[in-house]
Amino acid sequence: MTTDKRSQSAHAPLLPANEILRAKALTVYERLVALYGAREHIPRREPMHELISTILSHRTTGKNEGEAYRNMWARFGSWQAIRDAPLPALIETLSPATFPEVKAPYIQGVLTRIATERGESEPNIDFLRDWPTDQALDWLMSMPGVGIKTATLVLLFCFGRPVLPVDTHVHRISQRVGLIGAKVNPTAAHPIVLALLPPDPYLLYNFHIANLRHGQQVCIWGTPHCEKCPLTDICDWYQKNRAARSGS
Numbered sequence: 001m002t003t004d005k006r007s008q009s010a011h012a013p014l015l016p017a018n019e020i021l022r023a024k025a026l027t028v029y030e031r032l033v034a035l036y037g038a039r040e041h042i043p044r045r046e047p048m049h050e051l052i053s054t055i056l057s058h059r060t061t062g063k064n065e066g067e068a069y070r071n072m073w074a075r076f077g078s079w080q081a082i083r084d085a086p087l088p089a090l091i092e093t094l095s096p097a098t099f100p101e102v103k104a105p106y107i108q109g110v111l112t113r114i115a116t117e118r119g120e121s122e123p124n125i126d127f128l129r130d131w132p133t134d135q136a137l138d139w140l141m142s143m144p145g146v147g148i149k150t151a152t153l154v155l156l157f158c159f160g161r162p163v164l165p166v167d168t169h170v171h172r173i174s175q176r177v178g179l180i181g182a183k184v185n186p187t188a189a190h191p192i193v194l195a196l197l198p199p200d201p202y203l204l205y206n207f208h209i210a211n212l213r214h215g216q217q218v219c220i221w222g223t224p225h226c227e228k229c230p231l232t233d234i235c236d237w238y239q240k241n242r243a244a245r246s247g248s
């Protein structure tokens, strides 16, 4: 740390730790959105599609997730037929995704639960639009194969609720920057990172999208491209691993 920086921090107003982290989270948002641009918050697909595709997306590329979803629909043609399909046939159609033998029973379990509870001939989850966020979150997370990341993604993307999906990119960047501790796992990170940001669905959506792009292009798994990053001055990982080495 330079003398200048020492004297600045010595004279900075003393903020409670949470306020410092909130300010840092907002800076991450502002700088990454300035870099990648803000997106209009418009649902990209209908809620059932989002839910099932997100189950398929676990440890799978977007391309393979899309191929598995299209295969499934080309072969069976309706949610009812997917629900009632012989398991081996459904597993076969999902083979572009990873773990199709795990995801196929999850998908049939979700479709069966919705049909049992809601009774509609063609399953849908549009009713969640009218439910309080916590209730909708609990309901989604009671479904087979649906954890907090999938549930928050559906509620934020499709229903504009003020929640934040912490995917691998949001988690990695939040850890490196120092919004969460090194031992905080992705599930535990959800309420922590959410509490640092304003409860604004547009902001949360763009925080998620900008972190996703940054994690894919710059703050990648392995060695990050810090030389291209606008967060170096507020990043704990950079300050510890790079700034110290370069003497800055």
Ligand code: SF4
Pocket (backbone or CB within 6 Å): 173, 176, 177, 218, 219, 220, 224, 225, 226, 229, 230, 231, 232, 235, 236, 237, 238
């Ligand atoms: S400075 Fe480096 S480690 Fe920190 S957020 Fe940017 S790319 Fe990631």
